[in-house]
Amino acid sequence: MQRTTHRRRLLARPVVVSLxxxxxxxxxxxxxxxxxxxxxxxSSAAADAAQKVASPxxxxxxxxVDAYGGAKLDLENATVGFSQSEKEANPFRxxxxxxxxxxxxxxxxxxxxANAQSQFSKQISxxxxxxxxxxxxLVIAPLNSDGWDPVLQAAAAKKVPIVTIDRKINATxxxxxxxxxxxxxxxxxxxxxxxxxxxxxxxxxxxILLGSAGNNVTTERTKGFKDRxxxxxxxxxxxxxxxxxFAREKGQQVTEQLIQxxxxxxxxxxxxxxxxxxxxxxxKGAGKKAxxxxxxxxxxxxxxxQGIVDGWISGVVExxxxxxxxxxxxxxxxxxxxxxxxxxxxxxxxxxxxxAKSGIGKAY
Amino acid sequence: MAxxxxxxxxxxxxxxxxxxxxxxxxxxxxxxxVVNTVITPRFLTTENFRTQAVQVAPVIxxxxxxxxxxGTEGVDLSVGAVMALxxxxxxxxxxxxxxPSLLVVALFAAGVGLANGALVAxxxxxxxxxxLALMVGxxxxxxxLLPQLKDLRNPSLASLGSGDVLGVPYLILIAAxxxxxVAFVVRRTTFGRQLLAIGDSRPAAQLAGLPVRPxxxxxxxxCALLAAVAGVLATARLQASDPTSLGxxxxxxxxxxxxxxxxxxxxxxxxxxxxxxGAVLIQLLTATLIKHDLPPSWTQIAQAIVIVAxxxxxxGRGKR
Numbered sequence: 214m215q216r217t218t219h220r221r222r223l224l225a226r227p228v229v230v231s232l233x234x235x236x237x238x239x240x241x242x243x244x245x246x247x248x249x250x251x252x253x254x255x256s257s258a259a260a261d262a263a264q265k266v267a268s269p270x271x272x273x274x275x276x277x278v279d280a281y282g283g284a285k286l287d288l289e290n291a292t293v294g295f296s297q298s299e300k301e302a303n304p305f306r307x308x309x310x311x312x313x314x315x316x317x318x319x320x321x322x323x324x325x326x327a328n329a330q331s332q333f334s335k336q337i338s339x340x341x342x343x344x345x346x347x348x349x350x351l352v353i354a355p356l357n358s359d360g361w362d363p364v365l366q367a368a369a370a371k372k373v374p375i376v377t378i379d380r381k382i383n384a385t386x387x388x389x390x391x392x393x394x395x396x397x398x399x400x401x402x403x404x405x406x407x408x409x410x411x412x413x414x415x416x417x418x419x420x421i422l423l424g425s426a427g428n429n430v431t432t433e434r435t436k437g438f439k440d441r442x443x444x445x446x447x448x449x450x451x452x453x454x455x456x457x458x459f460a461r462e463k464g465q466q467v468t469e470q471l472i473q474x475x476x477x478x479x480x481x482x483x484x485x486x487x488x489x490x491x492x493x494x495x496x497k498g499a500g501k502k503a504x505x506x507x508x509x510x511x512x513x514x515x516x517x518x519q520g521i522v523d524g525w526i527s528g529v530v531e532x533x534x535x536x537x538x539x540x541x542x543x544x545x546x547x548x549x550x551x552x553x554x555x556x557x558x559x560x561x562x563x564x565x566x567x568x569a570k571s572g573i574g575k576a577y
Numbered sequence: 578m579a580x581x582x583x584x585x586x587x588x589x590x591x592x593x594x595x596x597x598x599x600x601x602x603x604x605x606x607x608x609x610x611v612v613n614t615v616i617t618p619r620f621l622t623t624e625n626f627r628t629q630a631v632q633v634a635p636v637i638x639x640x641x642x643x644x645x646x647x648g649t650e651g652v653d654l655s656v657g658a659v660m661a662l663x664x665x666x667x668x669x670x671x672x673x674x675x676x677p678s679l680l681v682v683a684l685f686a687a688g689v690g691l692a693n694g695a696l697v698a699x700x701x702x703x704x705x706x707x708x709l710a711l712m713v714g715x716x717x718x719x720x721x722l723l724p725q726l727k728d729l730r731n732p733s734l735a736s737l738g739s740g741d742v743l744g745v746p747y748l749i750l751i752a753a754x755x756x757x758x759v760a761f762v763v764r765r766t767t768f769g770r771q772l773l774a775i776g777d778s779r780p781a782a783q784l785a786g787l788p789v790r791p792x793x794x795x796x797x798x799x800c801a802l803l804a805a806v807a808g809v810l811a812t813a814r815l816q817a818s819d820p821t822s823l824g825x826x827x828x829x830x831x832x833x834x835x836x837x838x839x840x841x842x843x844x845x846x847x848x849x850x851x852x853x854x855g856a857v858l859i860q861l862l863t864a865t866l867i868k869h870d871l872p873p874s875w876t877q878i879a880q881a882i883v884i885v886a887x888x889x890x891x892x893g894r895g896k897r
Contacts, residue, residue, distance in 0.1 A: 244722075245672030247730060302725050302821045426873060456873045460822040461726065462815050467867060469628045474619060474868035487726070494815060498739055499624070516728065 264394075264539045264559040275552040276387035283372040286349060288545045292323045294348030296339045298356035298380075299331045303487075304514045308577035309379070309534040313352060316537030320545075333357050340364045344371060350548070351375045352540050358383045358429075365389045376543055378536040380429070386555040392543050394557040396532050398430050402437020404563060405509050406445070408528035409438075409480050412507035415446035417479035420453035420471055422464050422488040431456075434484045434511060453478070457488035464491025465498075472499050472506070480507040486517035486529065493525045513564060518576040521569035529569075531562040534577060597890045602838050602854045605883070609861040617868055627746065631814070633860040634752040635660075635807035637853055639827055640834040641759045642800030644852045647835050648763070649776040649796055650844025651697060651704035656804040656831055658715030659689050660824030663808030665723035667734075668818035675733040682805050689715055690801030694794030712828065719820040726819045729812070738813030748810050755803065760849040772796060776844030833859060833880065837887040858883065 278285055295317075301307045310326070317324035325343050329336030333356050340353065344367055351373055355361070361382050368375055375382075375390040382390055409419060421438065424431035435454075442449050453471055457464035464483060468491060471478060483489035489510030496506055503524035510517050513531035520526035539559065547553045564572055597604075613620045639656050646653045663682045670678035689711055696707035729735075740747050763769040771792050775782045783789050804824075812818050836842065837858060838851030859880060866876045 244669040246669055246727070247671050300720075302720060304725070307725065423873075453870045455867050455870065458822070460825075461817060461819055462811065462823060465815060466632055469632065470864055470867045473622075473625050473628050474617065476619070490817075491815070494817075498814075 264533045264535055266539070266554075266557055266559060274386065274555045276391050276547070276555050277552040278374075278547060278550050280387055281374060281391060281547075283374055285550045286548050288350075288541070288548050289321055291349040291548070292325060292347055293317060293350045293352060293541075293544070294325045294340070294343030294346070295327070295352045296336055296343060296354065297326065297328045298336060298354045300328060304577050305512065305532070305534045309354065309536055312535040312537035313540065314537070316541045320541055322541070329356055331356065333360065337361075337364055341367055344368060344373060349373060350544050352536075352544075353377045353382070354536075355380045355382050361389075374544070374547060376540055378540055379534075391547055392553055392555055392557055394536060394539055394543065394559065396561050397558050398433035398532075399437035399440075401511050401530050401532060401561060402434040402439075403441040404437075404530045404561075405434070405482055405511055405528075406438045406441035408509045408530065408563070408565065409482055409507065410442070410446045410449060412509065412527040413449060413480045416448045418450050418452045418475065418477060419480035419482060420455075420475070420478055421451060422457040422467060422481060422483040422492065423454055424456070424459045424484040424488075426456055431484060438482055449480075457483070457491065459485050459487060461487040461491040461494070464488030465495045466491075468492040468495035469498065472496065472501070478506060480509065480527075483508065483510040486510045486512040486514045489526060489529075490516055490520065493520060496525070513562065513576050515573065515576040518564050518569050518573045521564055521566055522573065524566075527565070529564040531564065533559055533561050594890055598839055601887070601890055602851050602858055605837075605858045606854050606861065609858065609865060613861070613865055617865065620868075623744075627749075629857075629860055629864055630749045631746050632864075633856050634746075634748040635811045636827070636830050636834060636856045636860065637752045638755055638807040638810070639804050640831040640838075640852050640856050641755055641849065642803035643828075643831040644835045644838070644840050644847050644849060645759065645763070645772065645796050646704070646800045647776075647832075647840055647842060648772055648844055648847035649793060650779070650842075651793075651796075652708065652832065652842070653693065653797065653800050653804075654705065654708040654828045655689060655693060655711035655715050656800065656807075657824035657827035658712045658719065659686055659801050659804035660808030660811065660827055661716050661719040661820040662686070662689065662722075663805040664812045664818040664823045665719040665820040667809055667812055668723050668727045668729060671729060671731050671734065675731055675737070679809065682809060683802060686801040686805035687798050690798030691794065693801065694797035697797065698790040698793040716820070723818060723820050726817055726821065728817045730816070734813045735816055738810065738816060748814065751806070751810065755806070756849060756853050763847050763849060768792065768795070773845055773847065776846070778845075830856075830859065833884055837883055839887075839890075855887075 295313050297306065297310050299306050301310050314324060325346055325348055327339035327343060329339050336356050340351065341364065343351065351368060353375060355377055358381055361384060365384055369389070376392050376394065377390055378394050380395065381393050384390060386393065413419065421435065423435060439451060442451065453475060455467045457467050464487065468481065472495065481492050483492055489508050492508055507527040508525065509528045510526060511530045511532055513529050517526060517529045521529060539557065543553050543557065619625060643653060643656060662685055666682045666685050667678050670681045693708050693711055696702045697704050737747055742750060771787050774787060775789055775792055779789060808824060811823055834856035835852050838855030839848045840846060840852060862879050862883065863876050866879060
């Protein structure tokens, strides 16, 4: 019996591997999904959706090549390395990576990319690989804020400037890295509160669908929302705060419980679009009508903006993922020897019933 | 008098533990129902029970398959991945219509179950390792096939997720039918007897001439198929295929339901009624905490307490 199993195992391995490959190939080759109407217009209006700097920050600290201790170089002949943190499975990451790639192509810059698949150790080795492959400049979307010392030392040894996008690295600006470009998540929460106050008239009970616990995006979007509510509309009460883990299904399940136990709820603030769309599914399932409960979300994905057009969502605060133009512009200015800001906060748009239809092309 | 107390105390305790093993989970469900009736507004409404039942249905379906596998002294960690795979394959083949796409989903799920079963029955890999491989690989395949969430608009799929017969949603009917079917198979068929015999002692079953390998393979295929059903139903309810997050940690919910329901991890016994009640217990517990807006970390702590209590009760059984 021992012997037979052994023989089987030797045989089984190549068979299994080739079988798996064959399955993956045949499955996609004869697949036929539903007709997709939303993808036609995807690239049309993307150009005018590039990020703008919110505050030129006159009082903010700046950084120059001389202060950083590098050498001037011409961006056009340079190699840029881009390290993405999460796999491109959600619209935000897809748009972010695409924007970096598009901008590199537009400027004719050689781009090396890597994706850490949400594993921090992989991101560290990714960046070290990029340096080894000869990247002169680095754009990093960090998965974590801490633990970057090995990379920063390696980059400093080669005098490679680093720009981080959407999350910050805990290190000294203009010494360990050049600039940090991101949205202000607290401000996003405040603006969502403004939209909620307007939609509900500043009175009644509202609920919050929180993001994943322990995530800085969750805490900051919550803080901004609550602070603004307390300050501007004390009659608006937050009576329910439960996590939906940034996922649509979880958002749906939590909202189902919510409308069961608190049928009088007037508004739901979802800290990302996916949970907001889950809330819409729950309301539809409970036989509610569009507009019965005001939903405000953050992100600005195409599906959520379509939700405004359909009347189910009241407002969407944008979190713009198109970092490409601004990141490359920063690198360009910096490598020419001019000064750039250390903290670059980008201006996010917003969608309401007024501009959803015309602005849907800008959504990602 | 002191002597009498000493003598009866251990007796009472064993009796209590035995009682807890058999009826503890039902007592837990009953207690939660009573507590909620008192403290939760609008708890005793049809809509509420409908919501809870619809939410727990996929967990029950997955837990049924898990109970069978655990009955053979195995465990299947790949159920969440199979749900994700079912979601992405459904989206991929929906263009041919609902039924053809469901057939392809069944094929894929059977493939995963076959791989699990073959690894366990023929290659002799421990179930936890074999299914761990498929848990990682299955979700990977699901993401290769469908890299991101996709909205589905097929009307038959939508009605599968939200339609009902005389006010009872399809989801609940399907879960109930499957639970009855699995309970019947375990109790009244030769296959069920063979399954339990293998779980009790695989060498003994082999010596007795039972078809050990075919039974094991069928059990893993059935478990994967049930997980696929749950995946399709969850997708139908959401009207979107979300392979990145669908079925995340489902294997743990299913194992919890089975263990809390009084099925020992050592195999040889399957308690289907308890498994269903176990899933309901966890659902009610979560619902209670969410409805009262308690911090999500409390839910995890409460679940942990329930599991520890269940394992404590199971420990008594081993001693007996």
